[in-house]
Structures are given as structure tokens and as C-alpha cells.
Amino acid sequence: MTDTVTEKITGVTLTDAAAEKAAGLLRAEGRDDLALRIEVQPGGCAGLRYRLAFDDEQLEGDLVDHYDGVDLVVDRMSAPYLGGAVIDYADTIERQGFTIDNPNAVSTCACGDSFH
Amino acid sequence: MAGFDAWRAGARVGRAWRTVGADVALVPLAEMGPGWQQAKENLAGPDNTLFIPLDGRDHDSGPMLLSFLSGGGPSTLVDAVGTGRAASGVDLLDIDRVRDHLAERPLIGLCRSGEQDTVLAGAQGLAGRRVDLPLRERLALDRMLRAWADLLAASSSDPSGPADGATLAATPGSGAGGGAGAVVQALGGRVLTGPQALGEIADLDRTIAAADLVVTCCEDFDVDAWGGPVVEYVVQRAAAAGRPVVVITATNHVNLTGQRRNGVEAVHAIGTGDITDACLTFAQSWFW
Numbered sequence: 001m002t003d004t005v006t007e008k009i010t011g012v013t014l015t016d017a018a019a020e021k022a023a024g025l026l027r028a029e030g031r032d033d034l035a036l037r038i039e040v041q042p043g044g045c046a047g048l049r050y051r052l053a054f055d056d057e058q059l060e061g062d063l064v065d066h067y068d069g070v071d072l073v074v075d076r077m078s079a080p081y082l083g084g085a086v087i088d089y090a091d092t093i094e095r096q097g098f099t100i101d102n103p104n105a106v107s108t109c110a111c112g113d114s115f116h
Numbered sequence: 117m118a119g120f121d122a123w124r125a126g127a128r129v130g131r132a133w134r135t136v137g138a139d140v141a142l143v144p145l146a147e148m149g150p151g152w153q154q155a156k157e158n159l160a161g162p163d164n165t166l167f168i169p170l171d172g173r174d175h176d177s178g179p180m181l182l183s184f185l186s187g188g189g190p191s192t193l194v195d196a197v198g199t200g201r202a203a204s205g206v207d208l209l210d211i212d213r214v215r216d217h218l219a220e221r222p223l224i225g226l227c228r229s230g231e232q233d234t235v236l237a238g239a240q241g242l243a244g245r246r247v248d249l250p251l252r253e254r255l256a257l258d259r260m261l262r263a264w265a266d267l268l269a270a271s272s273s274d275p276s277g278p279a280d281g282a283t284l285a286a287t288p289g290s291g292a293g294g295g296a297g298a299v300v301q302a303l304g305g306r307v308l309t310g311p312q313a314l315g316e317i318a319d320l321d322r323t324i325a326a327a328d329l330v331v332t333c334c335e336d337f338d339v340d341a342w343g344g345p346v347v348e349y350v351v352q353r354a355a356a357a358g359r360p361v362v363v364i365t366a367t368n369h370v371n372l373t374g375q376r377r378n379g380v381e382a383v384h385a386i387g388t389g390d391i392t393d394a395c396l397t398f399a400q401s402w403f404w
Binding site (some may be wrong): 039040041042043048057059060073076077078080081098 | 238239240241244245247250251254255258259
């Protein structure tokens with residue numbers, strides 16, 4: 001993982017693999033008006049869950065980090081729960097898709113989508 | 117249980133243990149509502165504490181409560197936040213006047229079990245939990261709730277009150293009753309569930325510490341509700357004291373493994389017959 005030098009406004013780090021994958025998805029859609037938004041919501045088996053999606057809305061208080069080909073956005077309510085989190089992307093036999101490693105999570109459920 | 121209020125049901129269960137020779141202490145517990153009021157009257161006579169039911173659900177509940185206690189004023193969140201001008205020094209909420217009117221009576225907000233730790237603002241607050249709303253609306257509502265908390269905190273001169281709005285908005289219980297808990301806390305009060313409040317009045321922890329066995333009751337014991345909030349509270353307090361708990365219920369749907377995993381030593385299902393008669397043999401098995 002690179003990009004450990006720059007302080008992240010969002011507090012969240014998007015790995016090169018994740019940024020490349022997200023940018024590729026945007027290019028495939030022909031959209032340059034979307035950003036990758038990560039949000040924390042109540043729910044899931046462990047109490048809180050992530051929502052990772054492309055979003056064209058800019059909301060008051062949004063924190064934004066710019067990567068090559070994609071912007072990462074975190075809303076004001078979710079930011080306290082995501083400081084230090086890392087979003088990665090893997091495409092192997094063992095693991096596929098975006099993953100979120102969050103040092104704030106005391107515990108996570110087996111599905112990986114919910115945390116406490 | 118069996119149509120009886122907490123006191124009468126407990127008395128019938130306790131009679132079984134008394135019959136086999138045990139000393140019995142009876143503490144009625146109930147969720148907020150008519151049953152709670154009856155249980156409180158059974159426990160203690162009139163006292164100075166003001167118990168306010170926090171039974172609201174929507175985000176206007178806090179302003180509505182304060183408006184009620186003040187005898188008027190903005191009763192919706194939009195109006196309260198829109199008209200509050202704490203920054204200019206004009207205090208339209210007048211928390212101090214309400215506190216004076218309460219004449220320093222202890223204040224307890226009674227909330228539904230499960231809400232005693234809810235917060236007013238943030239991702240787990242009233243707005244954050246509204247995942248049915250678009251994020252834009254959730255954020256807007258959260259901003260209003262934070263502004264409301266700022267007004268509440270700023271309008272109080274009580275040094276024991278919340279330090280600031282951010283602290284108040286993050287205090288467990290501030291989100292109870294649709295945010296009415298924050299008003300109670302801004303007034304220097306506390307937010308408790310029905311069983312917690314009755315347990316405090318009765319000094320339940322001291323009673324449990326002196327007991328060899330704790331017996332509680334419910335209508336149904338199943339894997340959905342595990343007997344309900346009163347049973348949950350009793351199991352928690354008994355576990356803290358290292359005392360075993362048994363549950364008397366009309367119907368039981370949980371096996372012994374499930375009971376033990378949830379802190380219950382045993383469950384005795386009595387069906388619809390006489391409570392005391394149905395408990396006698398079970399009580400005898402626990403008496404030594």
C-alpha cells in the first residue's frame with residue numbers, strides 16, 4: 001500500500017488498487033460527475049454498517065480526498081467512525097471486491113459488512 | 117403475568133416460596149405505563165421526584181416537552197431552532213425558569229427499555245437512524261438536532277448541566293423518547309427505563325445481594341423477547357451480583373441451553389392455573 005505520506009482530509013485511505021478499480025468503473029460508465037462515497041449507518045448484525053456507492057450529490061460538510069481518477073467523499077456524520085480506515089480492492093480466489101479495514105471497529109460480523 | 121400487575125403476580129409467586137419456608141422480598145418491576153405507576157405506588161408512597169414519561173418517537177418530542185414544562189413556547193424542532201437566538205444572548209428556551217418552576221425536585225425521564233443509551237445526534241442519533249431518509253435529509257435533521265442541543269445547553273446556567281451542546285447531544289439517553297431525554301438532561305435530570313427507576317426506588321441491588329435466588333416472571337419466554345425488558349433487567353442485575361435467576365412464565369419456548377446462555381438458570385412454565393399452586397413444587401426444588 002502506498003500513499004501513506006499524505007494526510008487524508010476524510011481520514012480514510014483508498015489504496016492504489018481500490019482507486020484504480022473505482023476509476024475504472026467510472027470510466028466504463030462514462031461518468032466524471034460521480035464520487036465514491038463511504039457512509040456509516042446503524043444496522044447490520046454488529047450495530048453499524050458501511051455503505052459504499054458512487055454519488056453525484058455534494059452535501060454540506062462533506063470531506064473530500066482526490067485520487068487519480070476518483071474522489072473519495074465522507075459525510076460529516078460518518079467521519080468520526082472512519083478515521084484511519086483503509087478501503088482496498090482485491091480480486092483473488094480467496095477474496096473479491098472492496099474491503100474496509102477500520103481501526104475504530106471493536107468487532108465485526110462474519111459477513112464483513114457490519115461492525116461495532 | 118396472568119393478567120395480574122407486577123405486585124400481585126409477584127405476591128402469588130412469592131407465596132409459593134414462603135410456603136416452603138423461604139424468606140421472600142418482593143420488588144415489583146414494570147416498563148413505563150400504567151403498570152409502572154401501579155408498581156411505584158406499591159413500592160413507595162408519594163415522593164418529591166418528578167417522573168416524566170418519554171413516550172414520544174419523532175424529533176419534535178423534545179421541543180414539545182419543553183413547551184409543556186414552560187407553559188408555552190416553540191413546540192416543534194423547526195420553530196425552536198429557528199427562533200432560538202442564543203448567540204445573540206436572547207434566551208427563548210428559558211431552561212432556568214423551568215428549573216425554578218420544578219422547585220429543585222429531582223427529575224427522572226422514564227423511557228422505553230432499549231432507549232436508555234440512545235443519543236440525540238450523530239450517525240447513531242435520531243437523524244442517523246432514519247435510514248429511510250436520503251442522506252441529505254438526515255444530515256439536515258442532524259444539524260437541527262445539534263443546534264437544538266446547543267440551545268438547550270446554552271440556555272442553562274446550572275453548573276451541573278451539560279457543558280455544551282455537543283456533550284449533551286452525545287450523552288446516552290439524550291435521544292430517548294424522540295429526543296425528549298435531552299430536555300430532561302438539560303434540566304439536570306436523568307433518563308432511566310421503567311425497571312431501572314423502580315429498581316432504584318427499591319434499592320434492588322441491595323435486595324439481590326442479600327438473596328440466594330432471584331425469581332422473576334413474564335407471560336411468555338421465547339427467543340424473540342427472552343421474557344421482555346423486566347426479565348432482561350433482572351438477569352443483568354442478578355448477574356452483576358453473582359446470583360442465580362429463575363423465570364416463572366405461562367409458556368416457555370426455550371431449551372435449557374438457550375436459557376443458560378442468556379443468564380437464566382431455569383424456566384418454570386405454569387400454564388394458566390393458579391400461580392402459587394403451580395410454583396410450589398418448583399419452589400421446593402430450590403429450597404434447601
